[in-house]
Amino acid sequence: MNPRGKRADVWHLVTFIGFAIVIVFLIYPLFDVFQYSFKDKETGELSLANWKEFFGRAYYMRAFWHSMSIALATTFFSMVLGIPLAFFTTRYKIKGSNLLTTLSVLALLSPTFIGAYSWITMLGRNGFLRNLLSSIGITLPPIYGALGIILADSLQYYPFISLMLAGSLMTIDRSLEEASENLGARATKTFFSVTMPLVLPSLTGGALIVFMMSLSNFGTPMIIGGNYLVLPTLAYNMFTSEIGESPGMASTVSIILMLCAAVVIMLQAWASSRRKYASMLVNRPIVKKLKGAKAFFAHLVCYLVVGLSTLPLGVIVYYSFRNTSGPVFKSGFSLNSYKQIFFDVPKTVANSFIYSLTAVVLIVLIGTLLGFVIARKRNLAVKLLDPLLMIPYIVPGTVLGIGFIVAFNRKPIFLTGTAVIMILTYFIRRLPYSVRSAASILKQIDPALEEAGINLGSPPGRTFRTVTLPLMQSGIISGAIMSWVTSMNELSASVLLYVGRTMTMPIKVYLSVADGYFGTASAMSTILLVVTGIAMFVVNKYFNRGSETFIAS
């Protein structure tokens, strides 16, 4: 009937590769996790023992409620910080608002454990800020535990709220607010009955992302949580602790974590599907100039929020240049910490760069091809593949790490302890972002352009190369840079998978903090920060992409 349609082409191969990746590197390890959780520890038989234990013992349930309350509190405080910032910077003239945005994005993208660790140096048992405050009679509650996690998380994740909200506040058609005023509504009435409902979908979207990030965050609670266990740290401990090690229980915790994440992702998909108030942008909202006390107040709020979130980063950079002797800080400044890194652990730095760059090449290559298939070839197989590729969204790094260890430490695939497993971890964790961004870029490219190429005599493969690919280029490159940054900063999965010779910078930072080598940790963190900053700069400057890129990826 249709010989042309049946001929296998390159896109069938791509679809096949997509399925192979999903099956081998996601379904297979996750199925192992699943299996473990339903196995009896001693007999290896099918049993619900782990699940009974989880719901039966206060120790486990406590971690669950800890996770929930941390995520909720973080979401709440992120909104407290993010909403005024978004509103003031979009509606009023704030001096240096570009700088504020840049700094908040830097806080967002910086490795999660840096913030936590920095707050310890400031407010920990012997933190300089705590000492300073107690010298004037103010005693702060201890930072270790819930308080510290919420503090560090909120100050890292509030930009999701402020950036997404600012994005939608800036695209509200001014006429809508004017219409409301024209119909007799006061400014406050207009704000609550017109402006808020219009931006509510992006606010809920941002809030759900914050909830999700906080829920699956491993680095912060690990460093600053102390004995306050949340689900990711519980899973990690259950898996790695030498006494009472219990992969089955770790798996059960992992599944519960994934279920929570899945619920949040579904809510988020629902929230973003309601974001349909796209306006024609006929009239951009006016940016008002404030005077006197009002202007002072608006500036104060904005600078306080961004300043607080930048403070931990500044402190880290400062400490990295402090003079050290072994784990001890001495007076004065030196490059000792940096020297130490380059003399003692150059391999760690090299590993980070090599693994992340290799992963990025794979991510870009395979992500772009899969993105094309998903955007342009809607056959049954692709419709099935599309949601499968999104699995990593709901798999916290800790869970993926556990899955990889159990699945790839036996026949037929032995990968534990290799560089390959580190690269694969980065690859799998970032792939869905890359696929989705490639697909969304493609959806903005008129299919008629490809048809024009084909009509002019260029076969589909050549058309993709000469027409589609060049149009996707800038989007792909900025996505690649974002993938690189997140891979460089990846800790939660790789900390489970590394061995001595495959150590990376985030892992080294984590270990240095644990061992009290704050100087090395600061220097290493500073390098990661600089890398993050440069990447942000490049994306902004050369690809002319706004802060949306950073939230979307």
Add this chain to the structure above:
Amino acid sequence: MTSIKISGVEKRFGELLALSDINLAIEEGEFFTLLGPSGCGKTTLLRTIAGFYRQDRGDIWLGEELINDVPAYRRNTGMVFQNYAVFPHMTVYENVAYGLKVRKLPGKEIEKRVKSALKNVHLEGYEARTPDKLSGGQQQRVGLARAMAIEPRVLLFDEPLSNLDAKLRVEMRDEIRAVQKALGITAVYVTHDQEEALVISDRIAVVNFGKIQQVGPPWEIYKNPVNLFVATFVGKINALDVVLGEDLGSGLRRAQAGSLSFVVPSAGTENCTDAVLAFRPEEVVETTEAVKGSNRLSGTLVSTAFLGTVVSMELELGGSRIVIERHRPKKEDIPVAGDKVEFAVPPESCFIFDKRTGARLRTKEGR
């Protein structure tokens, strides 16, 4: 120069029958238009010719070649797209040269052909521009030049003017026609704009519900529509439900629309009583000019629209609204709302359609 033959083509999208038993013979060098409302299947047919869709049934020939299984990129059809589809990452020159580079022509030849194509569309000197620096009209010229440069067997136009403003549309329309005639290339042109179709085409196929309703030169389509759909879609027309009555002899018959009585041609109406009477606004005459036997009518003026050479009047007539036109009106002749307006419809200007099928009732030979 190539003819196109389409025979028994059928295309389904799931449940929807987009094309149903399409048969067409488009001649060499002909400017052939597919005209119809949106969703009628005209674009589907064009894209099937281009090879973007594969018909489920039937054959398509380009010249002597059966192209059913020839992939789109080997069909050598130059398509001009509705939204231009000019490659935004290439200059004007690179856009026009694209198809030539694919064909691995020597550099000299490419340069020559690009130059000549740009000259044809009056874009000399724009070679180095990028599309974002061009207006919509200029972009569409690039699209046209790009399609012509490959010296295709046929040119395919997919509503190329619908995104342009009215004045430019007329200008481009005339240019497309002139270039096509100058090159003598076969063109298939899709539009929903009946006026455009009438002006530009050698022949028109009116399409509706995936079926060809009528094929013919513009004059034939306008003056001799085969069914009520063609009559109403092409040009303006007044349609009244009538009951056909006694035969008046000499090829005439009585038709009753409520209290109004008409005299209409009887040819082909023998087996029909419920019918639709239709006449074009410009076919009415002044009662003073009316020949004997004309339908003299008097309506109440509802509104007028002055269009320069024509004044169009909406009348209330026996419970229906109709529109008539007067040409080269004098100011004092234009009535005001509420006035009685008298006019006459010559019986030979009346079309009679079967109310049930919509088919035109007439003699086998035509009128």
